[in-house]
Amino acid sequence: MGQVIAKNFVHLHTHSEYSLLDGLSRLSDLVARAKALDMPALGLTDHGALYGAIDFYTLCRDAGIKPIIGVETYVARNNRFDRDPRSEGHGKPWHLVLLAKDFTGYQNLVTLVTAAHLEGYYYRPRMDKDLLRERSQGLIALSACLQGELARAITDEGIDAACAVAEEHRSIFGDGNYYLELMSHGIPEQERVNEGVREVSRRTGVPLVVTNDIHYVHAEDAEAQDVMVCIQSGKTIDTPDRLKMIDNPELFMRTAAQMSDLFPNDPEGLENTLRIAEKVDLRLPLGELRLPHFEVPAGKTPEEQLRTLAEAGTVAKYGSITPELRERIDKELAIIAKT
Structure with a gap:
């Protein structure tokens, strides 16, 4: 286990500029804001990739903040080799947040992301549950946003189905390594899902964790991020019925007090952000020479x-x-x- 975390909130669901054409936050600005808010640790969970992981790690270490490297990954509904557009097309894969607890977890995260790109790419880089079972060591999983399997089960199938999803994820990652996310961004569907998430936690004993789906650093950055989403989708800001994340401009780095105000009845979920941060002890061997091992004939160097x-x-x-x-x-x- 890593160092004891004494402060009162840690952001574990964070998108940077490396969530391409979706996240607006520069890594340096994210870390600077976390330091200004006196936060002891910070997670990075870009969509499907680890492009910013090393720079994030070094920036956090230099700032005296514990870096938590992760990914908001895409999980195929069937398997990563399936290319059926009816089940695996655009918007179909489930989201799942993965955080590396240690170097083994980081290595598994790299392996998973690589396989998702090389074997599972179909609209998005997708992994599957078989891969997750093989490479779950050293990882903590969070249930993710409204596009997570748990949230979709609550909305589409009901609490019993959602409990089954939670139990399956807990069996993959192990007790103490899977958490149910609570978010509040002013979206009515999200509030309904939150009630379902709480009920799943009561029934299964899987713990809650409070997150904010950060896509920009400050509240006033919402408009710029909305323009970026337009570029991604090939729309203009005047296009009707387009994706408008600015309709809920809540995706910034809130203070610990703001997060507490949003979830006054979920103290355990708030405290679990600290408990997760305490579990993380990731040390990357940067600057060290790591050569592969080759067997040589007996008697030879x-x-x-x-x-x-x-x-x-x-x-x-x-x-x-x-x-x-x-x-x-x-x-x-x-x-x-x-x-």
Whole structure:
């Protein structure tokens, strides 16, 4: 477990400029705002990718804030290889937030995101539950927004179905590593879903966590973010019936007091943001040389085996090793050995 967190709220659901054409927040501005609000930790959960993870990690460490690296991922309804537009088309995959607790979790997150892009890409980079079961170690999962499987089950199928979703996710990630998200952005459907989320928690014992789906740093940034969404969707601000996130301009980094005011009856959900932050102890080996391990014949060092292979390759290419080639081999192997 990581260091004890003493402050009173941590944002765990945050989109930066690397949620492309959706998140407006620059990483530096996010970290600076969290520091100004005296927040002890901050999560980064861009859509489907880890583009900003390393810069975010170093910015947070430099600012004295604990970095929590994550992803709001897309989960295929069937499997990542399915390309049926009726079940896996645009807007169909479920959202799920994943946070890395430690370096093992980070490595699993990288593997999951890579597979989602290389194997599961269909409109969005999708992983599936088989992959999640294989790579759940070191990860904490949050149920995500209205596009999460839990929220969709509450809305479309009812509480019993939502409880089944919660139990399945808990079985994938393990006790203490799965939380049900509560959000409040002035959306009527969200308030109805929140009541369902609370009931699922009561029935299953899966804990609640309060989040704010941050897409920009300050409240006054909502208009600029709305223009960005128009660019993404190929619309203008005057287009009727378009996606208008500005209709609910609540997606900024709220203070701890504002979050508490929004959820006066959910103290456990607020405190769980701190508990999750305390569980995180991620240390990335930046600046350290990490070479892959290769088996070498018994009685040989890696350096000796590399020389054997280099000399054999030289003979195969040039027919023999001339003094000039010998000098070049020795020089290059010496550089490699020093590295």
